[in-house]
Amino acid sequence: MSEMTYAEAVRSALAIAMEQDERVFLMGEDVGTYGGAFGVTGDLIHRMGAQRIRDTTISELGIVGMGVGAAMTGMRPVVEIQFSDFSAQAMDQIANQAAKIHFMLGGAVSVPLVIRAPGGSGTGAAAQHSQSLEAWFTHVPGLKVVMPATADDAKGLLLAAIDDPNPVVVLEHKLLYRTSGPVREGAERTPLGVAAVPRRGTDLTIVATGVQVSRSLEAAEQLAQEGIEATVVDPRTLKPLDEETIAAEAIATGRVLLVQEAVRTLGFMSEVAALLSEGEAFVHLKAPIRRLTGLDVPIPYAPQLERAVVPQVEDIVAAAQTLVREW
Amino acid sequence: MSEMTYAEAVRSALAIAMEQDERVFLMGEDVGTYGGAFGVTGDLIHRMGAQRIRDTTISELGIVGMGVGAAMTGMRPVVEIQFSDFSAQAMDQIANQAAKIHFMLGGAVSVPLVIRAPGGSGTGAAAQHSQSLEAWFTHVPGLKVVMPATADDAKGLLLAAIDDPNPVVVLEHKLLYRTSGPVREGAERTPLGVAAVPRRGTDLTIVATGVQVSRSLEAAEQLAQEGIEATVVDPRTLKPLDEETIAAEAIATGRVLLVQEAVRTLGFMSEVAALLSEGEAFVHLKAPIRRLTGLDVPIPYAPQLERAVVPQVEDIVAAAQTLVREW
């Protein structure tokens, strides 16, 4: 283990993947000389060369589409969408091409493409640079979707995504880039489709994604001080989803709080709620499922407004308290 | 009331809106001389002129974006996306522009834009021409989303959508275009945000959208013959959603079957399930919520495969029987 930032962990995964496999390369806007809009790629262009760290024009649809073509013909491209909001530009190549080609062609070819994109609010970048769009991708058969919440997973999940023969959307979080944590040495993968349970308690189960994982853990610390013990589940991979772990942990405490940054309506946690409500958990839950989500509004610019629309640690604490006390 | 097809009802709404309001116009691919890929616009170009029924190049992003600009400056554009699958091309203008401008600009301007797009499978058009993408739009704050299931609603909801000062996505269904039904005369609107309850029963509540509404009604007929009485709820507007009606009808029977054509994961019914599972219904339901949805696969070409991936009448009957008998 060594301590590094989430951004460094992503960079480390890219470097390792490129060293291990000459088919791997990265392309995107300002990933080369600039070092990435969030400094993620840093000096990689000097280590890997401009052939493998490719600066593109501002052409998201073209970039992803070229990734699809390269993936179909023997390469292992990683494409970066500078802000996940701009995946809207590339949605045809993501959802209509990358996701469906393996199926449409009857399995004749696969599309081992990784699409990295930072999401999330908290930087004052307003409505077009702050969305959490994981639900769009998770809705599309043929895509895999991961949301690393720790530096170690940022590395391990990205390495696993690059290995995978399918298109994988890796949604990083801007606020996490500068956070650090222990990261396994070498080329250790975090398998896709396996949830993490970074904390176990007895009173309620918090399922959280992305930046809400660390907020939930912080909230759990505070709750522990007043005697409420929370389990925290981080699905890590939204698709394929580790439904078993989520259901088991939900049943174990009987109370479920689902926490996401994304807007409420048809956010990822709607699916988790639906799964629990139609499964075995239905008979075991002591309390109605509670979602704590971003408000159904675009992310505003003003810092006090931006904060107000997305769950914060104190909101998680309050929601957990209510859930445990009232049920 | 007069009998007309769903396609004629859409055309009638367009003609009425254009006659009533000179700001209304339509643009899209092949909507003019060709009469629309599904014959929806028919002879409208001859009645309204080529200025108001505008044939475009194949440029979905440009078309929607021009609709946004026209809507911001005093017009009431209706844009057609020839197949709703191609909304992927236009997603930036739909989700990042149209939906957010009113909010981002602090209310200074509104975007009275209607985006019409046919969705759904059943025509052998395969994976890129058959999707049901309502969940993408419903996830985006700032959009309204309607899915007319009858000829009368095809007309009434479209007229209401054109009146609305917000961007409204109207998802028509290809298989419904040729079905007919009684349609109110004149310019009667179907208000947005109000569910329809075309049938009431005592044993279970089926909530269904789009083409699944008529399939659910047909299933309900069959179920009635064996003594199972179903309520059928058609939300009609997915956003804003008539949550009250859905919850009340769900509680009334205590059993809920949610039916959609779209793929399962994060389809619209995931939200309905989540809403019910965290609300009052939680304590009143006798059975776990049951979703009957499209499989999580792209729509295949072969007719027998295409049929297999989407709920049919017999699937609804079977799911209802199980739900009522087992709970």
Added chain:
Amino acid sequence: MNAPKIAEDAGRARESLRTMWRIRRFEEAVEELYGRGLMHGTMHLSIGQEAVPTAVCQTLRRDDYITSTHRGHGHCIAKGADPESMMAELLAKETGYCRGRGGSMHIADTATGNLGANGIVAGGVPIAAGAALSASMRGTDQVAVCFHGDGALGEGAWHEAVVLAAMWRLPVVFLCEDNHYGMSMSSRRAFGLADLSDRARGYGIPGVSVDGNDLQAVHDAAAEAVGRARAGEGPSLVVATTYRWRGHSKSDKNLYRTREEIEEWRAQDPIVRFERAVLEAGTLTATDLEQIGQEVRSELRTAVQRAHAAPDARPDDLLESVYAEVDA
């Protein structure tokens, strides 16, 4: 060009005719099966445009790539696909190229370098550029040809791919089949250019227009562009002007064009034109031509029969068909 003309070389002339007839007969068979209710879905026929894919693919190696379109039967056949497996696909058979999952709009034959038809106008354009990028990164001298219609010129995908391909000087040829219409939109009206290949000027790449019903002319233009791509000199745009005889698809009532216009173009039949050139050159006899036609006819008849007899596509493993399996 001082190279011998195709029409003057018996082998090449024969091969060209076989390919063009194969495309035409294939599509006529599709039309008939569709008309008789034996085929479902939508079909886009390229009858009248056969010279373009035939000539272009003659300039390509088997390991070169193409991307194709919704109107892609011709590209697929010309690149070397087996008409029987194509027909099986259209007939929704398990033995079809896509196991009945793709149908006409997604037909592909990766073994011959066809990365697939595409239901999305211009959807294949970035994919072709990506294949070219891949070829150049892998250090091969493979080339990618991106077939697309005139209508695709309106799409942002086309633009973005050309921008990137031009910047990186990728070995890709953008092969625009200008059949005069994108569905009902006239390409003359749409793009404000007397010569569509002027579009290339905005990207700093070469552009040329040719008579798309003249096999030799298409061949020469494609050969030059492919040669340039293979030599590392970057992408080009080739516009082949041709005409679609049939409607856009079955729903087409031809309201946007006149019967006379269609007739005029039928008189420009690329196969007849090439046959005439062959006869004039004395390369093959009328009997030879007759025989080629017969051979293709019977080949196609067999293909249809065998495709019909094949087992239907099976719905049992649909859920397992969505993702490629992860290696253990």
Added chain:
Amino acid sequence: MNAPKIAEDAGRARESLRTMWRIRRFEEAVEELYGRGLMHGTMHLSIGQEAVPTAVCQTLRRDDYITSTHRGHGHCIAKGADPESMMAELLAKETGYCRGRGGSMHIADTATGNLGANGIVAGGVPIAAGAALSASMRGTDQVAVCFHGDGALGEGAWHEAVVLAAMWRLPVVFLCEDNHYGMSMSSRRAFGLADLSDRARGYGIPGVSVDGNDLQAVHDAAAEAVGRARAGEGPSLVVATTYRWRGHSKSDKNLYRTREEIEEWRAQDPIVRFERAVLEAGTLTATDLEQIGQEVRSELRTAVQRAHAAPDARPDDLLESVYAEVDA
């Protein structure tokens, strides 16, 4: 052009200087506030590019439209917005143009025809074309000017909007501020064109490049394009070559360009150049210039102070701000 030069007309010269200085001082104030931690988010400064919006907006009426970009303070000011309300927006105040919801990247002033900055590169291009369509359908002679960067030329949105605007001959001017870079990508490298305005040739519309640091040159090119648009002669592309002195945004370490290059361009300061022209023409004196500078400085100082004193944006009605109210 035989019309009197701007630098020779005291009133117009004064107005031009006032606008350019207003833009520069506004952005310097932003930079300072940001540096002191009093402003949050991201800021894209157009310092060094002031001549472009200033000159272009002089050719427009108040009821003409513009769409703007992430680097949009200059466009907003030049079209007539009030710096105080702009500053209030950037300071996240309830009195800001967007009630603190939009910030720098979404600032708009619909009263003066500014339909908004845009956080999406090329996001405003179809919107401008749509405003032009609207103007023409409403039978007004309004014109829309679409400001965009060189980087926007890589986006499909740009392409699609230009295709449609050209086909319909809409009254829109695509005004490309080529400041040499799209973030770190050199526009020379990106687009393979010695003259970016050659891009227009692919669309059958006029294109022209001008020295973007020369107020008069920009004015003349814009006036011609706007005049053509207003006369119903359709869209044009005007490329104004200029340079951004500051980094793309605060995260920029300027690794993609040299200090010398920046210095060279600072020596081409468009304000200094215009002041020199005014002095040479003898239209205004050095004292006049000094006074204009002082006036703007104190105007901006007041604007900042008043913006600071305004109430903060309120989170209480966020949920009600998403949809426009339906008339009863």
